[in-house]
Amino acid sequence: MNRSGLPLFLAILLLFTTFSIAQNPLVTNQFTADPTARVFNGKIYIYPSHDVPCGEGQGFIGFCMPDYHVFSSENLTDWQDHGVILSHNTVPWVEPDSYRMWAPDCVFTNGKYYYYFPAEAPEKINGKGRRIGVAIADKPEGPFTPEPNFMAGIYGIDPNVFMAKDGKAYIYWADSRVIYGAQLKPNMLELATLPIPIKIKGIGNGKFIEGPFVFERNGQYYLTFPYIPETTEQLVYSLGANPLGPYDYKGVIMKESPIKCYTNHQSIVDYNGQSYLFYHHNDLSPKFDKNRSIMADSLFFNPDGTIQEVIPSLRGVGISRAESQIQVDRYSSKSEEGVSVSFVDSLNTFKGWKVKLNEKDSWISYNKVDFSKAGLKKVVINEKSAAGSNFEIRCGGLNGPVLAKVSVEKSTEWKQSEVKLEKYLTGVHDLFIVSTRQTAVELDWLMFK
Secondary structure: OOOOOOOHHHHHHHHOOEEEOOOOOOOOOOEEEEEEEEEEOOEEEEEEEEEOOOOOOOOEOOEOEOEEEEEEEOOOOEEEEEEEEEEOOOOOOOOOOOOEOOOOEEEEEOOEEEEEEEEEEEEEEOOEEEEEEEEEEOOOOOOOEEOOOOOOOOOOEEEEEEEOOOOOEEEEEEEOOEEEEEEEOOOOOOEOOOOEEOOEEOOOOOOEEOOOEEEEEOOEEEEEEEEEOOOOOEEEEEEEOOOOOOEEEEEEEEOOOOOOOOOOOOEEEEEOOEEEEEEEEOOOOOOOOOOOEEEEEEEOEOOOOOEOOOOOOOOOOOOEEOOOOEOOOOOOEEOOOOEEEEEOOOOOHHHOEEEEEOOOOOEEEEEEEEOOOOOOOEEEEEEEEOOOEEEEEEEOOOOOOEEEEEEEOOEEEEEEEEEEOOOOOOOEEEEEEEEOOOOOEEEEEEEEO
């Protein structure tokens, strides 16, 4: 067995897994958090932290984070896990088995990829052991080679590096409820200026600030960060005329988690003409918010440069292929009544969710399904209904053309039924699943063949 508790052969198999998912959470076979998204070589790369369940005496107040993975995608649907970049037992200066590998970042310059990560050092200075290290690679997925020691002059967590248009590089981090910043030397390994606390005017008397992420748009600098006004973290932002501030607080990007995840952590990236917010909630662990999962939703700017609030969605981003398993429980919208969602297996949440249509005319919609593959003539549904039921799959709207009429036999066990399509599709379409009988039906996934 390895540290995660998986058999070794299964752990190796999972290292380089490519999985197709266009819903939230983006990763469902492990817990992930603190996603920094970057665009390299025409792909999106996500550099998250990695939550695992704590053993006795491990980690920090329930957070256990032993290593880092990296994930990539060209289409926001097919995500590849490139495996472990670093762990708390492979970096020379990190305290072994500390389980405190917090939120990272990665940038490209000087022909290399520089990976910045916080961790716990065994040697404490003024009681502080949280330091920031750098690892370097020739490719965005690694392999990364860590520097033998941490960066001098930085105490804290959540490093973020901003590459300005004039070629200067800046690093930001959080410590003791303050965001700090400094300019980096061209070698990207040392500070060129003394650290300064970043002034954020108008923020109010909140309880906590961490996780800075800075970007520039149309000549304005955006400093985004998690902020606790009362009990849990919001994602908020401020605007400034200079990378090191001062900044003016502007407002909320995303409100507190609807399922009360205490933390959140963000990055914002433009990809193929659209802006996206990457963040985390604890959807796969609703009873324990120290095991989190990365998410993504589209983000939009107003004409004056301010950011529109992002409402976290189940559907997420990316286009689902019709011939892949479509997790309809990650719906785009639903009827006001008659729809409920729960885990398929409450003891193994990595199996995902199921959706239940409880009454006649209850419905869900699932947007952006790609039918470009030729010859799709049937639909397969994983379903069950204790009393038997019926539903229809419609295209384009509640009153759109019927693709399939499905009759569900009585069963308390999951079964797969196969139904011939009444209409063949090409292109990208929205699907609507509508109950046509008063008895309840449960749906796990569907796919076309």
